Amino acid sequence: MAYPYVSDREVRVLSKYFGDPAQRRIDTYVERGGYKALEKALGMSPDDVIEEVKASGLRGRGGAGFPTGVKWSFMPKDSSRPHYLLCNADESEPGTFKDRELIRWDPHQLIEGCLIAAYAIRAQHVYIYCRGEFFETTQVLARALEDAYARGYVGENILDSGHTIDITIHMGAGAYICGEETGLMNSVEGRRGQPRVKPPFPAAVGVFGMPSTINNVETLSAVPHIVMNGGAWYRQWGTEKSPGTKLFCVSGHVNKPGNYELPLGFPLAELIEDVCGGVRDGHALKAVIPGGSSVPIINAEEAMRCTLDYEGCIEVGTMLGCASVIVMDETADIVKQVRRMVDFYAHESCGQCTPCREGSAWTAKILRRIEDGRGTEEDLETLMDMTQQMVGTTICVLSDSVAAPVQSSIQKFRDEYLALIRRGERVGAA
Ligand SMILES: Cc1cc2nc3c(=O)[nH]c(=O)nc-3n(C[C@H](O)[C@H](O)[C@H](O)COP(=O)(O)O)c2cc1C
Numbered sequence: 131m132a133y134p135y136v137s138d139r140e141v142r143v144l145s146k147y148f149g150d151p152a153q154r155r156i157d158t159y160v161e162r163g164g165y166k167a168l169e170k171a172l173g174m175s176p177d178d179v180i181e182e183v184k185a186s187g188l189r190g191r192g193g194a195g196f197p198t199g200v201k202w203s204f205m206p207k208d209s210s211r212p213h214y215l216l217c218n219a220d221e222s223e224p225g226t227f228k229d230r231e232l233i234r235w236d237p238h239q240l241i242e243g244c245l246i247a248a249y250a251i252r253a254q255h256v257y258i259y260c261r262g263e264f265f266e267t268t269q270v271l272a273r274a275l276e277d278a279y280a281r282g283y284v285g286e287n288i289l290d291s292g293h294t295i296d297i298t299i300h301m302g303a304g305a306y307i308c309g310e311e312t313g314l315m316n317s318v319e320g321r322r323g324q325p326r327v328k329p330p331f332p333a334a335v336g337v338f339g340m341p342s343t344i345n346n347v348e349t350l351s352a353v354p355h356i357v358m359n360g361g362a363w364y365r366q367w368g369t370e371k372s373p374g375t376k377l378f379c380v381s382g383h384v385n386k387p388g389n390y391e392l393p394l395g396f397p398l399a400e401l402i403e404d405v406c407g408g409v410r411d412g413h414a415l416k417a418v419i420p421g422g423s424s425v426p427i428i429n430a431e432e433a434m435r436c437t438l439d440y441e442g443c444i445e446v447g448t449m450l451g452c453a454s455v456i457v458m459d460e461t462a463d464i465v466k467q468v469r470r471m472v473d474f475y476a477h478e479s480c481g482q483c484t485p486c487r488e489g490s491a492w493t494a495k496i497l498r499r500i501e502d503g504r505g506t507e508e509d510l511e512t513l514m515d516m517t518q519q520m521v522g523t524t525i526c527v528l529s530d531s532v533a534a535p536v537q538s539s540i541q542k543f544r545d546e547y548l549a550l551i552r553r554g555e556r557v558g559a560a
């Protein structure tokens with residue numbers, strides 16, 4: 131079966147077998163070299179595995195880009211208390227659709243990554259937390275896990291190593307906030323999925339009160355390749371500070387939207403033009419959100435000089451996030467798009483923090499008023515002021531995610547807001 135979204139600019143490490151259902155079968159996976167990295171890791175000390183991942187420079191693919199090996203090294207070295215690995219497969223950020231594909235096409239790659247990570251952090255139990263709506267994806271994963279148990283890759287005394295690592299698949303119930311790491315831990319424990327105040331950090335007090343590490347699906351899927359080939363091998367792609375390859379989920383107004391695996395540092399302009407076949411119907415580019423809906427929007431001029439790595443995005447005033455590139459052409463209604471994002475966050479706010487609960491709901495209301503032609507110029511100042519108070523004042527960063535698209539769009543596309551407001555004034559005056 132041909133996978134439709136391919137480009138000769140890609141470097142397919144994690145996505146090599148996208149489109150090939152045979153890869154889901156354990157026999158095929160093993161024939162193609164699968165579970166060899168696990169064998170290799172079990173022959174190393176846990177600390178050496180951590181050092182190899184540190185050497186690769188791999189950074190968390192769940193959005194924050196925190197160095198994975200460094201995160202693992204925060205786990206206590208003694209195993210007197212149970213340790214846990216939590217794999218975050220909640221993937222609900224608008225514009226993001228990579229983790230479900232990684233699981234669907236290559237479930238054993240993730241299982242192997244989880245086993246190696248668990249071994250490195252001295253965890254005997256892994257929870258893979260799957261988004262509630264991922265029925266097919268979770269079925270594929272469950273089938274692969276059953277096969278891996280049957281072959282002795284998971285469970286008691288894996289590969290006769292004396293180590294026991296169990297994996298449990300836990301399905302969420304469709305709440306975006308359960309993707310936040312401490313909300314996820316509460317949800318696994320059977321509590322309401324609300325983020326916890328940090329500190330304490332999960333490596334000290336995590337799920338069930340025990341030391342825990344949370345990693346994204348893409349992060350863990352990269353681990354077998356790094357362990358097998360070495361950290362230096364992984365650094366052949368990307369930049370000094372953002373090494374390796376990354377899956378880019380491209381959606382919106384391009385001719386070929388889809389998932390593309392590219393070296394970090396790839397120019398955004400080339401992603402749109404060469405990889406995705408350009409902006410649809412020959413329209414001009416208006417705006418891009420390069421990292422999923424919670425990062426600042428950039429205009430066409432900024433997009434043309436943006437490179438897709440953690441530092442390159444910061445240079446043009448945005449963030450790489452989980453690399454979910456939303457492309458908008460000249461026909462896009464920026465105010466409407468921002469209002470839709472804010473509606474999403476207002477709906478998903480867990481309600482614990484006043485700035486987030488009240489701020490997101492009021493921001494959505496004001497944006498709708500502007501969109502309907504009933505806004506005033508003062509509303510823009512209110513939006514800027516109110517969203518400023520939503521940044522850095524809450525338990526988790528969902529609140530900041532509301533502020534980012536609102537503030538950046540008012541700064542860069544003020545004319546669009548003013549046009550709606552003035553149209554309303556004219557309608558009112560007529
Ligand atoms: C509101 C919110 C939702 C999040 N959703 C996800 C998610 O669906 N998947 C994910 O991997 N990380 C998500 N994160 C980030 C996680 O909290 C955490 O940083 C990540 O899973 C760590 O993995 P990494 O180090 O491999 O990136 C979310 C964060 C916030 C604040």
Ligand code: SF4
Pocket residue numbers: 307324325478479480481482483484486487524525526527528529
């Ligand atoms: S910022 Fe929002 S989503 Fe996060 S804990 Fe506070 S109320 Fe909940």
